[in-house]
Amino acid sequence: MPAAFELSEVSVMRPGKLLLADVSWTVDENERWVVLGPNGAGKTTLLQIIGASMHPTVGTVDILGERLGQVDLSELRTRIGHTSTKVAERIPPAESVRDVVLSAAYAVTGRWNEEYDEHDHARAEQIMGEWGIAPLAGRTFGTLSEGERKRVLIARALMTDPELLLLDEPGAGLDLGAREDLLASLETLAHDDDSPALVMVSHHVEEIPIGFTHVLLLRDGKVVAQGPIDEALTADNLSRTFGQRIQLDDDGGRYAARRAGYGRRAVRPADTGENA
Numbered sequence: 001m002p003a004a005f006e007l008s009e010v011s012v013m014r015p016g017k018l019l020l021a022d023v024s025w026t027v028d029e030n031e032r033w034v035v036l037g038p039n040g041a042g043k044t045t046l047l048q049i050i051g052a053s054m055h056p057t058v059g060t061v062d063i064l065g066e067r068l069g070q071v072d073l074s075e076l077r078t079r080i081g082h083t084s085t086k087v088a089e090r091i092p093p094a095e096s097v098r099d100v101v102l103s104a105a106y107a108v109t110g111r112w113n114e115e116y117d118e119h120d121h122a123r124a125e126q127i128m129g130e131w132g133i134a135p136l137a138g139r140t141f142g143t144l145s146e147g148e149r150k151r152v153l154i155a156r157a158l159m160t161d162p163e164l165l166l167l168d169e170p171g172a173g174l175d176l177g178a179r180e181d182l183l184a185s186l187e188t189l190a191h192d193d194d195s196p197a198l199v200m201v202s203h204h205v206e207e208i209p210i211g212f213t214h215v216l217l218l219r220d221g222k223v224v225a226q227g228p229i230d231e232a233l234t235a236d237n238l239s240r241t242f243g244q245r246i247q248l249d250d251d252g253g254r255y256a257a258r259r260a261g262y263g264r265r266a267v268r269p270a271d272t273g274e275n276a
């Protein structure tokens with residue numbers, strides 16, 4: 001299986017700060033990865049590297065068969081779908097949902113005088129249908145709820161049939177129902193053989209969709225563990241990643257984590273005020 005991307009001994013340095021330290025990571029095109037780590041671990045920086053938005057200070061990066069430093073980054077970026085709060089901030093609030101999705105065909109935010117053909121319109125309608133946002137097509141982006149925005153951004157990222165899809169915290173800010181809806185959609189995407197290679201950044205194991213195959217754990221710019229999810233996502237590795245003893249529960253591929261030993265007191269009927 002060809003690699004979607006390969007990072008070899010990558011470091012990113014900024015004055016007084018090592019953002020990524022000696023990261024080597026290969027993702028094959030049929031794999032679905034979750035990147036987990038605490039605030040400031042370097043997750044967004046890592047996504048910027050594999051999204052062809054940043055060069056490493058040291059190391060080599062091959063993305064979709066192209067070596068960073070030897071390729072036009074803007075051309076390479078057209079083959080990569082990337083959702084993040086930064087992308088969301090660039091979208092004019094008055095833009096209609098239909099145009100937010102459609103304008104991905106020209107890699108622009110904010111429709112101007114671009115000419116879209118029948119295929120573009122058909123693809124936008126199809127993808128809006130698949131992501132449950134067709135009823136919102138005429139609404140403006142600025143009036144959407146956080147959950148609706150997240151779905152629109154993913155639909156936009158998929159509009160151009162990318163070979164690699166990067167999702168930076170798609171579950172952030174969602175209520176329980178919206179998160180579960182999104183997870184169900186991401187589970188479908190993960191199981192679809194035609195889907196691109198997927199990399200999702202998250203802070204929470206509860207946000208890992210079923211069907212995601214691999215995990216990379218990051219702390220202080222360094223990889224703590226990486227590999228198939230059932231091998232690398234362990235309580236020990238999470239404890240090292242988050243710097244405290246973590247208990248991990250796995251319920252059929254849905255995970256839950258909390259500090260070990262916290263909340264041991266059983267809630268008995270007396271606690272709830274109900275009779276036994």
Ligand SMILES: Nc1ncnc2c1ncn2[C@@H]1O[C@H](COP(=O)(O)OP(=O)(O)OP(=O)(O)O)[C@@H](O)[C@H]1O
Pocket residue numbers: 014015017019037038039040041042043044045046
């Ligand atoms: N240009 C820069 N100069 C110095 N430090 C930087 C620069 N850009 C980012 N950082 C720092 O690098 C660290 C990693 O940032 P990054 O945004 O990649 O972390 P993250 O894991 O995505 O964090 P979060 O989960 O909070 O979004 C942070 O401590 C951040 O403050």
